[in-house]
Amino acid sequence: MNPGGDNFLLIFHYYIQIPMHMRKIVLFASLLLLIGAGTGMAANSGLFSYDAVTLGNQMAQLDQLEGYLLENPGTTLGTMVSEGNSLASLVGNTNGIDGISLVNEKVLGIPGFVWGCCLSWVGILVVYLVGKDQHETKQAIIGCVVGSLLGIGTSVVAQLLGLFQNINY
Amino acid sequence: MKPGKLFLFILLIATPAIRAGGQGYNRIRAEISVKSKEPGGTQSLTMGEVCYDRNQKQIIYYLTFPEKETWVSADTSLYRIREGKVVSRTFTPAMAEFSVFHLALSSHLQNYGLNRTSYKADAVTREGDQVITTWVPPVVAKSPLGKIMISVRNKQLYGVVFFDPKEVILRKQFFEDYQVTSGLSFPGKIVQIDIVNGIESYQVTTFRNIQIDEPDSDSKYFFPVSSLR
Numbered sequence: 551m552n553p554g555g556d557n558f559l560l561i562f563h564y565y566i567q568i569p570m571h572m573r574k575i576v577l578f579a580s581l582l583l584l585i586g587a588g589t590g591m592a593a594n595s596g597l598f599s600y601d602a603v604t605l606g607n608q609m610a611q612l613d614q615l616e617g618y619l620l621e622n623p624g625t626t627l628g629t630m631v632s633e634g635n636s637l638a639s640l641v642g643n644t645n646g647i648d649g650i651s652l653v654n655e656k657v658l659g660i661p662g663f664v665w666g667c668c669l670s671w672v673g674i675l676v677v678y679l680v681g682k683d684q685h686e687t688k689q690a691i692i693g694c695v696v697g698s699l700l701g702i703g704t705s706v707v708a709q710l711l712g713l714f715q716n717i718n719y
Numbered sequence: 720m721k722p723g724k725l726f727l728f729i730l731l732i733a734t735p736a737i738r739a740g741g742q743g744y745n746r747i748r749a750e751i752s753v754k755s756k757e758p759g760g761t762q763s764l765t766m767g768e769v770c771y772d773r774n775q776k777q778i779i780y781y782l783t784f785p786e787k788e789t790w791v792s793a794d795t796s797l798y799r800i801r802e803g804k805v806v807s808r809t810f811t812p813a814m815a816e817f818s819v820f821h822l823a824l825s826s827h828l829q830n831y832g833l834n835r836t837s838y839k840a841d842a843v844t845r846e847g848d849q850v851i852t853t854w855v856p857p858v859v860a861k862s863p864l865g866k867i868m869i870s871v872r873n874k875q876l877y878g879v880v881f882f883d884p885k886e887v888i889l890r891k892q893f894f895e896d897y898q899v900t901s902g903l904s905f906p907g908k909i910v911q912i913d914i915v916n917g918i919e920s921y922q923v924t925t926f927r928n929i930q931i932d933e934p935d936s937d938s939k940y941f942f943p944v945s946s947l948r
Binding site: 597598608609611613616619627628640641 | 766785786851868880893910
């Protein structure tokens with residue numbers, strides 16, 4: 551048994567039935583299809599890549615600060631500011647020493663790092679939806695939670711978000 | 720082989736397999752750092768330790784930088800505690816079960832937990848060393864939600880790409896530097912790239928000194944939030 555060989559014979563069988571003057575066109579079209587398929591695959595594969603050099607450049611200063619903190623565990627930003635440590639300015643503290651003001655964007659009062667890095671797609675979705683329409687989404691999320699607690703859905707978005715509640719691990 | 724010995728043999732063989740299936744992992748503890756950079760140049764760094772017990776369902780961050788604070792995500796609240804006092808309490812959707820910690824401990828990280836939702840796997844392709852799965856939202860949700868593509872390498876989650884309903888990329892996440900601790904594989908680094916109107920912002924989360932199923936330090940994994948109310 552050789553399924554691949556059988557397929558090839560079948561293709562060849564149909565190919566020789568094509569009039570001679572049409573064969574070049576069929577061959578050319580097949581080649582285009584193959585190139586197209588290959589390009590599609592490469593495009594998908596390319597989705598899962600990023601420019602590591604750019605990322606490294608973007609993170610260079612923070613890497614430096616992180617390295618300092620790893621060598622000096624327990625150091626706070628307040629300590630660094632009071633000591634006049636120039637690295638403290640890298641994180642751009644402009645409003646006193648307030649941890650929550652120094653982390654990423656806030657959604658529903660929750661810093662982005664909680665949503666983004668430690669939550670999976672639910673966090674992403676919430677951030678995305680809130681970005682679209684903060685007030686309505688906030689209401690929807692609250693409605694979702696309340697609705698879930700009561701065992702009812704309260705809106706379309708609440709129903710969408712309600713699917714999260716069905717996850718049972 | 721006598722039945723008793725046969726049973727013992729099977730038990731010895733099966734136990735690691737059951738554990739590898741992820742049912743036996745309950746706790747994770749790691750040092751965490753989160754570095755973010757916005758397109759405008761604003762930078763932030765958050766460092767500390769994170770503890771999670773999937774039975775308690777509390778994500779507890781013991782932050783040391785920029786300031787010493789404890790953040791507890793419990794049920795539908797996020798508490799920020801400084802010097803033993805609650806400085807804020809925020810009402811949120813329950814978050815613990817959607818965390819990378821819970822997904823890893825329950826062996827659902829590979830597919831991002833999507834297999835337990837209304838998203839459906841629409842297409843699976845193998846491209847080089849990656850297996851790429853396209854997940855599509857339920858029909859009723861196609862207006863606000865876009866597809867999600869997931870790449871798995873060596874049976875580990877590698878990349879996640881989020882699209883809006885018009886198939887514009889919103890966010891890419893990469894799970895790298897996996898470390899195997901006590902048999903559990905967990906990413907040492909998560910790179911996140913957000914794309915808004917073609918402009919990228921970056922976030923890199925690093926986990927160090929990962930500990931799995933630490934037997935002691937129960938108090939690290941549970942915060943009595945009821946006493947805070």
